[in-house]
Amino acid sequence: MSPELTIEPNYPLQALNTFGITAQAAAYVRISSTSQLQAALQEPALAGMPRLILGGGSNIVLTGDFAGAVLHMATRGMRLAQASFDTILVTAAAGENWHAFVQWTLAQGVGGLENLSLIPGTVGAAPIQNIGAYGVEIKDVLHSVSVLHAASGIVFDMDRDACRFGYRDSIFKQADGAELIVLEVTFALPAQWQPNLRYAELAQAVAEQQLANPSAQQVADTVIAIRRRKLPDPAVIGNAGSFFKNPVVSKEYCAQLLERYPALVHHAQPDGSEKLAAGWLIDQCGWKGRNLGPAGVYPRQALVLVNNGGARGADITGLAEAIRKDVEARYGVLLSPEPVFV
Known part of the structure; x- marks a missing residue:
């Protein structure tokens, strides 16, 4: 084994994914330099094992134990x-x-x-x-x-x-x-x-503070306040942020949906297509604040799936699939998840 590497077997991953899902990796290596990464990739003890490059674990759903090597990127600078x-x-x-x-x-x-x-x-x-x-x-x-x-x-x-x-x-x-x-x-x-205030919600929040010429820090503080009001802190409630991508549909199909659902939230795209608000679709299907076992949908934002305590990967994926089916049945739109399933 390279003297640069410390390989830890059967390593717990609960603290390394923001959903807080309990799972473990067959092997774990903390990577703090490029040379360490290169050594890990050439390490005979890890050869042939599946490999997962892990950062903050904020965009993954662990569906079970990982029968391979987690290379945890902890580089700084x-x-x-x-x-x-x-x-x-x-x-x-x-x-x-x-x-x-x-x-x-x-x-x-x-x-x-x-x-x-x-x-x-x-x-x-x-x-x-x-x-x-x-x-x-x-x-x-x-x-x-x-x-x-x-x-x-x-x-x-x-x-x-x-x-x-x-x-x-x-x-x-x-x-x-x-x-x-x-x-x-x-x-x-x-x-x-120059401030970028093209997003209506952000522009309104800045205007409410009567900031005629906001600084970059003031814009950042406003964004932080909005996010904290709408989204759960992963350190308190396990989650991976927005779970589904906003689906994109044709202009023609969006027009058909608007005839049936005039309140449909949609945004025209440069290519002529329309982006729908996944959170609105999920909310209209009655999922906001609803739980399915230990997994649930955050009461303040229907786009966020949460671990209410003790949820496993199967609980999160089961909830996500139930939501996808309901949205597809009602609107004919298939939601795609943002996180990677491991």
Whole structure:
């Protein structure tokens, strides 16, 4: 075994997933450097085992024990550089806490990520999921991603186009990106910052505070307040944030739904399609605040599934499937989950 590595067998994962699901991994390795990651990938004791790269565990549902090796990305480091008069490049290691990183950028006087405040998880997970909130997605601010190709051990950078971003999607979630492990992420942020208040709820909240010219920190504080009001703290109630993606349908089908359901919440997309509010669909099917065994739907936000205590992966997946079936039966729309099932 490499002297750099400590392999821990039968490792409990409850504290490493925000749903708080009880499960264990056959092997666990804490990764604090690229050299450790490379050593783990070449370690004979781990050869042939299934592999799970784990960050903050905020976007997974553990369906049972993991009969393989968990490589827990715990790398650290943040830095910034002025790339040009217009742009400041900010880089963070994959293992950094996302919200702490956003707060750090604001402390450096750099805005651009404030709309993404308080999203759980790590920096490394941000481009994988193309996280987004309040009018901003990672694809809007990303400069490049440094990755390690697990099979070859080669380290290289990928620009925004190479990441093939989609709605809560990227190359890292596709078959041809399965061997790519995120090492660090660089963001291109504006040197001359202006608030992004295109999202109506955020704009209204800023206006209610009578902030004519809000600072980046004030926008961040407003986002944090909104999220805390609407979403449960994973440290208190196990959850993975928004569980379902907002479904996208054709303009024609949306028009048909509006004839039957005039209050349908929908948003026109640049390509002419319509994005529906998954939370509204779930709420209308009577699931908000409803429990199915130890798993349930959060009373304040129908898009969030929660572990009320002792829920296993099967409880979460059973609840999700029941919701999907009800929404499909009523609206003819199939919801897709955001988390990865392991």
